[in-house]
Amino acid sequence: MSTRRDFLQIAGLSTLALSLPLADTLAASVFSKEDKVLRVAIMGLGSYGTRVAEAMKESKRAKLVGVISGTPSKVETWRQKYGIPDKNCYNYENFDQIKENPDIDAVYVITPNSLHKPYGIRVAKAGKHVICEKPMALNAAEGREMIAACKAAGVHLLVGYRMHFEAKTLEVVRMQRAGEFGKTLFFQGLSGFIIGDPTQWRLNRELAGGGAMMDIGIYSINGSRYMLGEEPIWVTAQEVKTDPVKFKEGVDETITFQMGFPSGAVASCLSTYALNNLDKFYLDGTKGFAEMQPSTGYGPIQARTNNGPIEREHITHQTVQMDEMAAIILDGKKPVIPVDGEEGLKDLVIVDAIYEAVKTGKKVMIG
Structure with a gap:
């Protein structure tokens, strides 16, 4: 059975003659064991958050290391299921403290849409990269605020466009x-x-x-x-x-x-x-x-x-998405279709x- 690594190698080679930029992008998806790993906290532990967490089990470049939720029972369940340290567990009132946590690189905001902007901006101000589910905000004005906040904080703002990968x-x-x-x-x-x-x-x-x-x-x-x-x-x-x-x-x-x-x-x-x-x-x-x-x-x-x-x-979309987003954040990779x-x-x-x-x-x- 072919592996994800084999698939990406073949995909990269097969497109070389017709599209060098695309081939380069796909070929660069072959990650080595020495590559750095993006350490991610998931905010919002509902059904889609669970789907992302399960998909990340197969990720080569991204690892689930933290959780943020307003439901203590969910935090405890996830802590045990995914082996998350107590110090990486937060609620919506205290998650600004991630600023002092060097073990978290990025937060994936998977909350109702109206919370994307306020929580995303708080994550940025805490100095962590922001990955946000789509739509990025409620309207264009809110989206511009998020972009400005992330630029001011010097962090990436990525959107969960899984189909782009x-x-x-x-x-x-x-x-x-x-x-x-x-x-x-x-x-x-x-x-x-x-x-x-x-x-x-x-x-x-x-x-x-x-x-x-x-x-x-x-x-x-x-x-x-x-x-x-x-x-x-x-x-x-x-x-x-x-x-x-x-x-x-x-x-x-x-x-x-x-x-x-x-x-x-x-x-x-x-x-x-x-x-x-x-x-x-x-x-x-x-x-x-x-x-x-x-x-x-x-x-x-x-x-x-x-x-x-x-x-x-077919490879689980969220697995590919998280690996590719890790490459964007950690390696400066440019995706075929933007997700910023x-x-x-x-x-x-x-x-x-x-x-x-x-x-x-x-x-x-x-x-």
Whole structure:
């Protein structure tokens, strides 16, 4: 059975002839035992925090060494399960003390959206690198505050864009950049599922900052940008709400939105909490196409082009993400698709524009 190391070596070599920058990036993913390890504390010990912690067991460059939670029972469970020292366990009131803890390099903020900015800034002021789940903040203004705080503190700000390291996604991006689809003219992104518990934080405007757009819609926004390889200059958007009891004021159920790009390409996207089986990207060009379905789930991702299926080994997304983020922070590695605060801000600018378009019914210009 091939290993992750074998896969990365092969992937790097196979792209050498067509894309030296991408090949260099992939080949640099082969880590040696002597490489430094990024020591990470996870803030927010819910379901996704657990997923990241489990994935990090297989990481070569990142190690879980600390926890931050407002629930003492969760802290104790994680302390025992992952062998975390007492001195690396914090709550939301005292985690500023990590400033005095040399055994923690970075904090991965996996909290409700409204807490990303205040907690991320506190982490930065404590002198630790910030890894933040997406969306990076509630809006572009908050995102700019986070970027400024991290720059002032001299720490990295990275966003949990796991798809930016996924092998099949990277192959589609490579093909698009190499012109193998010709001029790319159209992108479709369908992102949605039927949400469950109506009392969860994702349906609380104060905690989530919105509804489906702030959770699942961000994938189509981000995907349109890296698959078309350019930034949108306008958006239009329409909202549909069939259940105003479950989806209260300020919590979107379904939004369809369109984006226009400088090249003339357009994107047509759907973000919803009311429909299942929606996880699809489609890219169309003058010489070919790419289709991914599922396109952003936890995997395995399925992808095909006009040349046939794309075959790559499935590796747990969060494992690859944490290894690659360690390389960015520790080695200065430049990823094929950025995952820094500026990348997160670009998505937030578009989210703001979409909500404005829904409210006004007008085309909203960006930039």
